Amino acid sequence: MSEPTEGSVRQESRNWLEANWDPDLSLVEWRNRLVDSGWGAPTWPVAWHGRGLSDPLGRVVEAEMDRIGAVGVARTGIRNLAAATILVHGTDMHKEKFLRRILTGEDTWCQLFSEPGCGSDLAGATTRADFRGNKWIVNGQKVWTTSAHHAQYGLLLARTDWDAPKHQGLSFFIIDIEQPGVDVQPLRQMNGHASFNQVFFTDAEIAPEFILSETGNGWAVATTTLMHERRGADSLRRYAKASNRPGRVYEEEAAEIAIQLEPYKWYPQRAGRVDLVIERAKATGAFDDPAVRQEIAKLLTLSRAAEWTARRARAMQDRGGPQGPEGSLGKLAASNVARMAARVHTLIAGADAMLAGPDGALDGVIAEVLVSVPAVSIAGGTDEIQKNIISERVLKMPKEPRSDTKGPFRDVPRNTVG
């Protein structure tokens, strides 16, 4: 067989799509067809529903699907991270059992990593899995678990050896969320939304074959998942956009997307809605106040400079160049933008900043900005953690002295409460 080229991939996928795309199928029927053809996940291995294509060729297939408006495989939520992790570390049984249903969207996943006692320090997990009577018994608590309330499965990082050093005593499991001993509770945030859950485990059972990789190798597996999360989280959300076309496939996809994106619906407010600043300043008259104008200008400057810095990082990546410092700065810059935006919105709103919900400006959008922004500088690694990363990895400054990486984990001082 000759090497696939851009032309051959375009032609072949186009032929297949023209012969098979049918918006009146059910979503699951259509996706099963797509998965059988290998065009649904073209960059995956041939043995597992893909075609082993490079990323650029995968984008050719995507473009073909977009061209005729064909719905793709399920892309939203943690299921992509689960798939990426299983592809690397899973057994054939795992791949057989989970991969297809991830692509068809029949199973939803969640990621059981963070705990009340450890935020950015994920390797400090104290949820325990003990091997008793030929199965693993899980006890403990996870937090910040997105989508756990409608997930079938979870990626679980748990401690299996308390005598090994911190990073070597962890194991990685696939756990059935809908079983006894797993209790999912929504966690309400200060902005009133409940985007995350707490998950409690009380003697929840996992069969031995649902460990991923080996006992004690959980940190390495989690690193795979995290790497994919950092690389792909934005694109996953970008793809998840419902089209408003008629047809059963479209309707079912829109419903799926609505459920999956529910936790993210306040994210634009979290980012500070810089786009609304001038509009609001003009509407309230604050635009003519020289002091407020200065603050607006500072915000616009910061926000545009951050945007251009991100584009520099992407341009460098596209050129295949080495990662420059600009690449590590995005999270920190975004957090600064959000904070300043919240401050400027308060200046513009004046007394109205005290109001919430429908009594607040723009039916509560501005009020929500003001109480959502603090999440940015905490979620996904606090500003302080970002600064440590930048200073150590980019600026090559000395690493923080640590006292938790050697010796048995059971002797490491840690939180007893969240």
Place this chain on the structure above:
Amino acid sequence: MQFTFTEEQEEFRRYLRRFLDAKSPAVEVRRLMETEDGYDPAVWRQLCTDLGLPAVQIPETYGGQGFGFVELGIALEEMGRALLCAPYFASAVLASNAILNAGTEEQKRELLPPLAAGEVVATLALAEESGRWDSAGIAMTATRTGSGYTLDGVKSFVLDGHTAGLIVVAARRAGTVGDAGLSLFTVDAEAPGLNRRLLRSADATRKLARLEFSGVPAGLLGKEGAAAAPLAKTLDQAAVCLASEMVGGAEHLRESALEYVQMRMQFGRPIASFQAIKHKSAELLLDVELAKSAAYYAAQAADDDADDLPAVASLAKACAADAYTRTAIEAVQMHGGIGFTWDNDTHLWFKRAKSSEVFLGTPAYHRELMMQRWNG
């Protein structure tokens, strides 16, 4: 610069950096800033003949190399980094662009080749004792005589105004205000009635002069009374260029502070191992990189003569000025006591940061301009 430089542009930067490392070490900066002229004629000649730097952004038709503001920006970033003492900004940025924007075809053909070759050093005399950087601050009058014009008034804060051979002067017809009646003129430095005096400046590497004109004969540049638009454009372009220069200086300070904290031991370890210092260093990196992105974007906008140039020029100027002064303050802080001494080099860049902050307009002034020009 579509968010990344080409290999040729990177090579230009590397070449220039090597040159400046050799020709403009801090010890040389210290020597030259104490001189009245403020630069080394031999280095200036090399800069002109070997590197062709004043010609970079001047079109080939006028004896230049025909590159754009992106390349000019690279040159200035490197000069800001090395704190090069030379009348480059005055001649290659201010005067060259004023002539390009305002001059007639014939004037450009006559005036620009010697500037491109570095045979003539020129400058732009805009601000007066009020220290304003816009047309409203111009009080100098131009009077029509039989054969030409004469100028009367005082210009101040004129960059390299005491050494320049050719001075582009903004003046107005008596009785006009604002943009009306505004013209640009060229004046020979040796013209009768012109009295030039070097001002003592806080940043000794940036030479500023006060120029008194009494009945000084001048040649009209371009059309009479039509200088407002070309002057505004020149100032936007100059703001973009100054942003590049400031970014280079800020980067130098950031790196020198980083080098120092890696080496400086306190409490039995390098102070770079303390989070207070690490976090400050990360913040400075963010500041400088953001300012860099703005300067690069603005340089491209200047090349494209984009609609948003006026807004982004002011944005880039304000952003770079804030980043530079903040970096300067923190760099002194990170050096500890030694950072406040004359012997330590930090103060040289610190003072440049302060003079750049106000030269061509303060950050607050540019933010207000940006708001007036913002349309999206």
